[in-house]
Amino acid sequence: MPEQDPKKRINNFDEVPFGYDEQTAIAEAKRCLQCKNRPCVDGCPVGIDIPDFIKEITEGDFEKAAVILKNKTNLPAVCGRVCPYEEQCEGKCTLLKLGEPVGIGRLERFVADYILRKGEKLPKKPVPTGKKIAVVGAGPAGLTCAGDLAKMGHSVVIFEAFHAPGGVLMYGIPEFRLPKEIVRKEVEYIEKLGVKIQYDVVVGKTISVEEILDEYDAVFFGTGAGLPSFLNIDGENLAGIYSANEFLTRVNMMKAYKFPEYDTPIKIGKKVATFGAGNVAMDCARTALRLGAEKSYIIYRRSEKEMPARNEEIEHAREEGVIFKLLTNPIRFIGDEKGNVKQVGCIEMKLGGPDTSGRRRPIPVEGTEFKIDIDTALIAIGQSPNPLIPQTTKGLEVERWGNIKTDEQGRTNIPGIFAGGDIATGAATVILAMGAGKRAARSIDKYIKSNKQ
Amino acid sequence: MVPQKIKVSFCMYEILEKKVLSDAVKLMKIKAPLVAKKAQPGQFIILRIDKKGERIPLTIADYDRKKGTITIIFMEVGKTTKQLGLMKEGDKILNFVGPLGIPSEIENYGTVVCIGGGVGIAPLYPIIRALKQAGNHVVTILGARNEELLMLEKEIDEISDEKHICTDDGSKGTKGFVSDVLQKLIDDKIKIDIVWAIGPVIMMKVVADLTRKYNIRTIVSLNPIMVDGTGMCGGCRVTVGGKTKFACVDGPEFDGHQVDFENLMLRNSRFVDEEKHSCKISGVE
Ligand SMILES: Cc1cc2nc3c(=O)[nH]c(=O)nc-3n(C[C@H](O)[C@H](O)[C@H](O)COP(=O)(O)OP(=O)(O)OC[C@H]3O[C@@H](n4cnc5c(N)ncnc54)[C@H](O)[C@@H]3O)c2cc1C
Ligand code: FES
Numbered sequence: 001m002p003e004q005d006p007k008k009r010i011n012n013f014d015e016v017p018f019g020y021d022e023q024t025a026i027a028e029a030k031r032c033l034q035c036k037n038r039p040c041v042d043g044c045p046v047g048i049d050i051p052d053f054i055k056e057i058t059e060g061d062f063e064k065a066a067v068i069l070k071n072k073t074n075l076p077a078v079c080g081r082v083c084p085y086e087e088q089c090e091g092k093c094t095l096l097k098l099g100e101p102v103g104i105g106r107l108e109r110f111v112a113d114y115i116l117r118k119g120e121k122l123p124k125k126p127v128p129t130g131k132k133i134a135v136v137g138a139g140p141a142g143l144t145c146a147g148d149l150a151k152m153g154h155s156v157v158i159f160e161a162f163h164a165p166g167g168v169l170m171y172g173i174p175e176f177r178l179p180k181e182i183v184r185k186e187v188e189y190i191e192k193l194g195v196k197i198q199y200d201v202v203v204g205k206t207i208s209v210e211e212i213l214d215e216y217d218a219v220f221f222g223t224g225a226g227l228p229s230f231l232n233i234d235g236e237n238l239a240g241i242y243s244a245n246e247f248l249t250r251v252n253m254m255k256a257y258k259f260p261e262y263d264t265p266i267k268i269g270k271k272v273a274t275f276g277a278g279n280v281a282m283d284c285a286r287t288a289l290r291l292g293a294e295k296s297y298i299i300y301r302r303s304e305k306e307m308p309a310r311n312e313e314i315e316h317a318r319e320e321g322v323i324f325k326l327l328t329n330p331i332r333f334i335g336d337e338k339g340n341v342k343q344v345g346c347i348e349m350k351l352g353g354p355d356t357s358g359r360r361r362p363i364p365v366e367g368t369e370f371k372i373d374i375d376t377a378l379i380a381i382g383q384s385p386n387p388l389i390p391q392t393t394k395g396l397e398v399e400r401w402g403n404i405k406t407d408e409q410g411r412t413n414i415p416g417i418f419a420g421g422d423i424a425t426g427a428a429t430v431i432l433a434m435g436a437g438k439r440a441a442r443s444i445d446k447y448i449k450s451n452k453q
Numbered sequence: 454m455v456p457q458k459i460k461v462s463f464c465m466y467e468i469l470e471k472k473v474l475s476d477a478v479k480l481m482k483i484k485a486p487l488v489a490k491k492a493q494p495g496q497f498i499i500l501r502i503d504k505k506g507e508r509i510p511l512t513i514a515d516y517d518r519k520k521g522t523i524t525i526i527f528m529e530v531g532k533t534t535k536q537l538g539l540m541k542e543g544d545k546i547l548n549f550v551g552p553l554g555i556p557s558e559i560e561n562y563g564t565v566v567c568i569g570g571g572v573g574i575a576p577l578y579p580i581i582r583a584l585k586q587a588g589n590h591v592v593t594i595l596g597a598r599n600e601e602l603l604m605l606e607k608e609i610d611e612i613s614d615e616k617h618i619c620t621d622d623g624s625k626g627t628k629g630f631v632s633d634v635l636q637k638l639i640d641d642k643i644k645i646d647i648v649w650a651i652g653p654v655i656m657m658k659v660v661a662d663l664t665r666k667y668n669i670r671t672i673v674s675l676n677p678i679m680v681d682g683t684g685m686c687g688g689c690r691v692t693v694g695g696k697t698k699f700a701c702v703d704g705p706e707f708d709g710h711q712v713d714f715e716n717l718m719l720r721n722s723r724f725v726d727e728e729k730h731s732c733k734i735s736g737v738e
Contacts, residue, residue, distance in 0.1 A: 161683050163501055163508075163548040200550040202683055206487050226685040230697065237692050237716055239723045246686035254507060254680070263507040263532055264680075265727035339719035386684060388702070 001106055006319040010289045013175040013257055016316060020110040029057035032102045035094050040104060043092035045435045048072040050089055050104055057107060066115040069108060073434060074147040074190060075140060077116055077182045078169055080109025083431050084310050116185050122192055126153035131448050134159060134216040136203045136389065139167020140430045141421025142222030143190050144437030150193040152445050159201040164253060167224050169430070171253040172245070174283050176290070180252070204392035217451070218416045218444045221404060222437060225422035226386040230379055231275060235333030240269070240341040244280045244380035251287055266291065269375025273297040273344055275330055276380035277307035282314060284378040285322045296322050297372065301329040301349050301362040329364060333377065343371045385423050393417070401426055410440030418444055465545035469522060475601045477529045478572060479538045480514070486521030488551045494579040495557030495674065495706055498523060499682040501548040502536055509533045510679045510701070512576030513552060523551070526575035526604065553682045554705045557672070561588040563646035566638065568594045568631050568660055570652025574604050576674060577651045585612045593617065594634045596652070600625035632659045645669050650709060654718050661709035671709035675700045677720055692716045
């Protein structure tokens with residue numbers, strides 16, 4: 001797919017890939033073999049009828065293609081951009097064995113963008129059931145669950161702590177990968193289905209779970225994995241050291257890249273080091289370049305092979321000039337006399353035998369300590385579930401890392417309370433959060449119907 | 454369908470009342486029924502004035518559950534507080550979320566000395582009231598640079614058993630710092646069970662250094678830079694007892710003897726240049 005030139009794009013926040021035009025989309029769709037056994041559908045966590053929507057593209061009926069997509073996903077323009085397709089649908093594509101798989105993700109994006117531009121018809125208004133459901137968190141899990149419940153005729157309110165919807169889609173994933181306008185439009189569609197979003201409500205603080213249950217027939221928690229992890233090394237509270245969450249929220253949600261037009265500032269200097277090598281880390285390192293960093297490092301303690309980010313993201317980062325310092329582990333931050341970070345002390349690592357995660361364990365190589373000059377450090381080594389909801393919901397069962405315990409249907413141990421997405425699985429993906437939201441919507445519907453007073 | 458009990462307000466937050474306490478210090482009562490219903494002494498809110506605004510934390514200075522209002526008192530120091538100061542009764546604030554943070558631990562301690570410095574007097578007010586109601590003997594020390602900057606004197610006088618005032622320039626009360634007054638109370642052998650100190654970081658540090666010597670438990674309320682206020686960004690992290698804490702969810706009140714005040718001062722000056730620039734170009738300088 002055509003993309004913005006790396007040299008140009010590091011100076012703007014515009015989206016990197018341009019997307020297919022109609023001809024290219026149709027040509028790409030025609031490559032699909034329409035396999036009878038549909039391996040791609042198995043690869044999709046929400047089971048989109050992939051060959052069917054692709055078939056409609058070959059016939060030029062993009063609207064019908066969109067209807068097929070929307071049967072299974074409420075956020076196709078988002079998924080068509082950020083899903084790890086190479087591991088999912090495209091990873092199962094028969095054509096992969098012969099070379100290039102069908103560009104399923106790109107086709108999804110094409111159809112979703114087409115229908116967003118064109119404006120889409122709402123499904124027929126369902127018969128109201130008179131039941132009220134509260135959804136906590138307007139991330140992909142909550143939005144999906146709310147949208148599906150509204151389609152079933154329930155009245156749904158989403159309580160969101162922030163002033164904007166989307167969760168990570170809005171505050172985490174950068175504009176150049178997922179334009180916020182797209183997120184806004186997909187959310188608008190969900191609102192048109194009848195979902196109300198009430199911002200500025202921190203459940204557990206502004207209102208309690210008990211109060212919600214007093215008034216609603218069921219509640220769904222989609223509160224995500226928002227708690228940032230730190231390295232816990234010396235000097236980590238020096239000025240100039242941010243969690244990925246703080247950095248990305250300032251830049252994406254608060255639009256610090258447009259400071260001073262927007263009031264939220266960010267300051268990064270010339271040399272920026274990002275710790276970690278997942279999608280979040282790539283987003284940080286690439287954002288830093290766009291904010292004017294001359295050197296943007298990824299510092300990671302394992303090797304290239306273990307990097308958890310999607311290949312496409314690593315490739316993009318590399319093209320843009322991100323410097324990868326692999327097999328390198330930070331041991332302390334060093335500050336200047338004013339308390340700003342100025343260096344990070346590191347040690348070289350080598351890989352030993354496999355650890356519990358099956359990846360080879362990194363081991364420090366003695367006597368290899370060295371320092372890197374930096375102005376800013378971004379810590380992107382993971383997030384865990386936000387503890388507020390588990391702490392304030394009496395009797396709610398959680399697992400070891402603080403995730404809310406649920407079964408396949410999204411049921412928690414308390415009747416009427418459901419959960420899904422990152423809060424239940426730990427930090428995962430948009431599509432998995434969506435899938436969990438969908439399953440929970442079905443089981444909430446079932447619960448309410450079986451609970452008829 | 455709009456639920457009845459949890460009044461869902463799909464609207465902005467109106468400024469019902471505004472008072473100018475001094476040139477740079479303003480008081481506002483904001484309509485925010487959900488927040489008012491839950492607010493407790495020691496907690497704070499985060500607000501965002503408009504679509505391009507930043508999110509800033511302000512401590513709750515008072516609340517009226519019946520009227521559904523929250524009182525905030527703020528000093529105009531940066532772009533947002535200056536802009537807020539220009540707003541009028543009837544104007545609306547776009548976002549207003551809370552109550553955040555852990556409420557003050559109110560119980561009957563015996564004799565409590567409550568020390569407020571500058572705008573720190575505002576958040577101290579509901580705490581004094583609650584401590585008094587809990588049966589404590591409350592001694593207050595209010596300090597400010599000058600008489601102009603002293604606030605809520607009358608209100609606090611009414612609920613304190615004993616009140617001391619000091620100003621840096623001597624324009625009101627004794628000339629000197631709150632810590633001088635505290636030292637005198639200690640020298641006078643008054644038995645102090647606990648101290649609450651809220652004000653500029655340096656004031657809290659000086660008070661904590663003093664009470665540490667006499668082993669008097671001291672609570673301080675920290676005001677680091679925040680973004681979300683829900684534990685999601687870690688921008689508000691402070692070092693307490695050698696450990697990293699998030700002031701928005703673990704605080705804002707902490708044991709003053711454990712707080713690393715130097716680190717707090719430093720982290721609070723992270724964006725000083727940007728703030729100046731922002732004020733300059735937006736004309737609120
Ligand atoms: C920088 C970054 C890049 C990523 N890149 C990708 C990618 O390329 N592809 C991919 O598939 N996944 C990616 N992910 C992961 C993906 O974004 C998440 O798995 C997904 O967003 C989880 O959805 P969720 O709905 O469970 O939670 P979230 O998106 O975290 O949403 C939770 C929402 O709940 C709100 N909330 C929390 N607590 C409360 C409360 N007490 N009261 C009210 N509201 C509350 C939050 O404000 C938030 O809006 C990325 C994540 C990050 C951080
Ligand atoms: S303000 Fe973001 S974690 Fe406290």
